[in-house]
Amino acid sequence: MWSQWLAPDEQHRVPLACRCLLVREEDGRLILLEAGIGAFFAPELKARYGVVEDGHVLLDNLAAAGSSHEDIDVVILSHLHFDHVGGLLAAWDGGPARLLFPNARFVASRSAWQRAKEPHARDRASFIPELITLLENSDRLVLTDGETPDCLPADYRF
Template sequence: MKIWSIEGNTQKLDGGAMFGNAPRAMWTRWMQPDELNRIPLACRALLVQPVNGKTVLFDTGVGAFFDPKMRDRYGVVEERHVLLDSLAEAGFSHEDIDVVVLSHLHFDHAGGLLREYREGQPPELLFPNAIFLTSRPHWERANHPHARDRASFIPELPGLLEASGRLQFVDGGRSDILGDAVRFAYSDGHTPGMMLAEIHGPPGPDGKPHGGVVFCADLVPGRPWVHLPITMGYDRSPELLIDEKTAFLADKLERNVSLFLTHDPDIALVGLSRNERGRYEPVNETEKLSGRVLA
């Protein structure tokens, strides 16, 4: 298998919202805000080929579906659909994708499913040959959001996915269409039913897969969030998220699994270590993946 990091449209969001209850004096050591207190964020996807004979895209970034007013509100920088350009740079088009794995349906992870904004035209689904995978609990959340997170979802998207006839749900740790190379875990701290996909080779002597890459989605959106107490203001249950992250990072460190980061503005992939104080730290940072062989 080979892996590519596929850059999508970038955003600028309020630093205080992105770092929850962490004081500004702390988070500005990691990311410098602009004059509006916004920090730069990537919206990065992961492409893997072949997975059980399929070309698979994990998430699609924010895309360019917003109208100009909403694009400005949510700090989306580019007007064009950057994900499509990045796929082309890697030698693919959206028609080549066989499976799109959606960790969750917040607009900054699923908006790239839609064609770029055209005045007076309804939203249109891209990826005409892809099966769309997500979790059933999160699908329920997307269709019946809480008032607190309703703005994070695209109202038209569930209907478009259903109408495609190509929506499928992952139940448990495995999907038949992806086979044994991808296993799934779930997190509820950011949003109910968020899927965490781990792509790996054969299991080791202990029966567990070692090495490989895990798509962190919004459990660990970038390097600063490797620190256990750091959460986002967008997380529905910060204490639960910290508990989930504690178990998640311990497992990935033990099995030498690398972390794929969707929102880090500079780095796509990191390994993990723990310092003398027991704190997790990102190591072996990789800015971009261009067909790297997955060991």
């Protein structure tokens, strides 16, 4: 399928990217749309998926923009596949997964959350089970049914 647009490598992988967007509101509140792949991979998974970055690109880019993960107020997640939420985790260090963004609320649709909790066999490998547990236990997860959640202004639609 990918070969219509890109030549896959010898392991049938193609380069992918998930771009994150940082919104700085006039009152200083910071909203992050997506978290990207991050640096949570153990070395064997990093090699399997062809991740070439050595550091946590999202954290580096936030720093370049004058912010850190501690400054983010809301993180909006389109869905919970690892390439969109891996950046919520600290870089792999051999220990248990650690959730970053300690001051943020995490917004996801209820249907995306349910899919992550009970994945289909076709995309089960696309989720990070430890992250699902960390988000659930954070008391900062906001699930929405398509309406604007309370943590966003009324003129935001998600």
